[in-house]
Amino acid sequence: MTISLSRRAFLGSACSAAASPLVTPVVFASAPGDNRLVVIILRGGMDGLGVVQPYGDLGLRALRPTLSRRPGDGVTDLDGFFGLHESFSDLLPLWKAGELGAVHAVSTPYRDKRSHFDGQDLLENGGASSDGQMTPARDGWLNRALSLIPGARADTAMAVGQDNLLLLSGDAPAGAWSPTNELSLEEDERRLLSLLYAGDPLFTRALEGAAMLSDRSEGRAARETGKTLAQFTADQLNGPSRIAAFSLGGWDTHKTQSNALKRPAKQLTQALLTLKSGLGRNWERTAVIAITEFGRTARENGSAGTDHGTGGAMLLAGGAVQGGKVFGQWPGLGQSDLYQNRDLLPTDDLRRYAAWALAAQFGLRGSDLERSVFPGVDLAGNPGIV
């Protein structure tokens, strides 16, 4: 047996078009349509009350003497009641074009312990428990949804970035790649590596995924930013992928929030604008949902920031969404309106909106969504976000 491993195996600047012997032969049957969905996980707990400010609620100023703003002075009016924080101003053209929206006063079913890590696990798992316990399979809701999409293949959904997303983990095969990866494998190299990893299923599986994607990255990004993640995502969605997910951090704004929000706001803003420009005409058929593990305290804390809370906002973008609108039922900010006299009261389950997005983009049936993707969710009363 001849074994050769070229320099490119590891330095990988060139592209290889060879089909991988490692990848399960894919059946090019019915492709899952032309609609696209991007899920962005905002890690750290985005302050929905700060980003999409209900300036029209008189309670806001009392709760947040230094953090609340008025139109023309730190927020831009959206609809006469809500205003967009100035750090997100670059997104206003999307709002005006009906390509940016929000849902307010929503949360996952997670309550009371306000832990980032349990909160994020539940956000990505999609389970119904209030104490953060995941469903028994401990997989991600987007992976379960993927298994229900007719014609879905291993490259239909992509987790983008080095962050290993629970959201897309599970039984349905899905891709994962980072824009910083520079690997390009030739067929003989794949074969040698498959010998090296024989008998180790974990490494064998990862190699299959790497081999499938090593040809698909054009130009290596120096680092993961909102922009590079989004550009890579757009490239994949312009190719065979229809679903992608990545995460952006930095939302845990305990201190001097108006300053602390600038960096994550810039990352998210650039990610959305890059998706739009990178997707070109495909943007029209794309829905983006940006979700976070919890909202933050309704009151600002002792250091001009906010602590871990409950209800918050999710953001919607894309040509496919019904933007220019803030969805949801507003609970009010009076003392008795708050959850535990502390947090914005969640009036809806954010999983419902994610489910409606899946139904609209990929034709998933309500009964499947309620039973398997988001157990226990009730899909009555679709407001038509997509």
Added chain:
Amino acid sequence: MAVSKTTIAAIRFGYGFHRDQAAPSGPAALFDTLAVAQRTPMPVPIAGLTERRQRLDALIAERKSGGKSPEFQNMRKAMRRDAMRDAAQVVFRRAVSPHGFYERLVAFWADHFTIAGRNAGQLFIAPTFEPEALRPHLMGSFGEMLSAVVQHPVMLSYLDQVSSFGPNSRAGKRRGKGLNENLAREVLELHTLGVGGPYAQHDVRELAELLTGYGVHRGFGKFRFFQQRAEPGAETVLGQSYGGDPAKAAHALEFLQDVAVHEITARHIASKLAVHFVADQPDPDLVAHIAAAWRNSGGDLPSVYQALLEHPASWEMPFAKIRQPTGLVAATMRAMGVTAQDLDGPLARGLRLVRALRDLGQPLLQPPGPDGWPEEAEAWITPQGLAARLSFAGKVGQLIAKRSDVDPRRFADGVLRDALRPETGFAVGGAPDRWEGFALVLASPEFNRR
């Protein structure tokens, strides 16, 4: 596969074999290295903690006077560069030490008490955390380590305690400031009881009040208790009353000593140790054994480590854990025979540590959150994670080929000894170029597992 205890000691409990270092032969020998390591000065020491604080003070003064002057920008740039060099030294320190288990324990605690560099100041001061808050207490009690951590400027800054004021304290009322819950929550959720533990939101709140007054003298200086920030009165945490007037720093320490020996803390951290060192789903008997040692010794850490080492489950195969990138890089350097003299030499430059760790998915001082890095094998051996490891292995393979004329098969034997799998031996033997042989060793499952 039967693997000797010497090999398990080196790979599971250390950073792998080093050509020029003796390898402990089993649990007893491994445990004995801890006391020696504790007496030995820290390998690859970092220079000038005092100087570091002076530079920060100068930076703060410059900002106050000149705002964003060129001097300020230059000072900040130099500090960021030095901070990244210090951070890279952490990996060097792990790699060159002959006491791998000790260094692995330091790394375990550094992840348990995660800190990050979120701004230039934090980044610059972060490298002082490990030598000041963790190493001196590694062979002491958990309560002592916890107290040192909660009083360390890096932690006080990272989890925002520096800006928490008692709402009814003198300074709080005068400056219109109040509580910041961040540190209090993570002390309960991450550092002691764990998220499933018996605490509720009101305990977080009361502990935050109990911790008011904890702050840092001038920017990033030493710990200081600010009497005028402390919330008046006693606080009830986990059903027990602490403190009273006048407020003292010792009041919160009393709570920390109590929670350090709490049954649930013992179980939480015993489980974390077993998960970190042995398996993602460890033998429940191993966890119970470590927790019992914690309970019986009042959180005496050497007793806890001994319990981990003496349990048979700790010496079972296979290597179920994945080396995290920092550990992988340290093991790689050991395989290359690294010494402290290489710190500023071609090897360090060739490895480009800061960038390599970023590409491998574990950037220095940028954990995903205060809960540190994930433990599960599946979190690391993903397509994108494996691709990064393959790229790294390729670059290092070329570096090794340039530096030495060793045969890749001998290299494989020296690095992996009886952990070497036939599959890897076969692939390495068939590599057409030497550098590719080295790369295959470094990319092999057994080199990426522990």
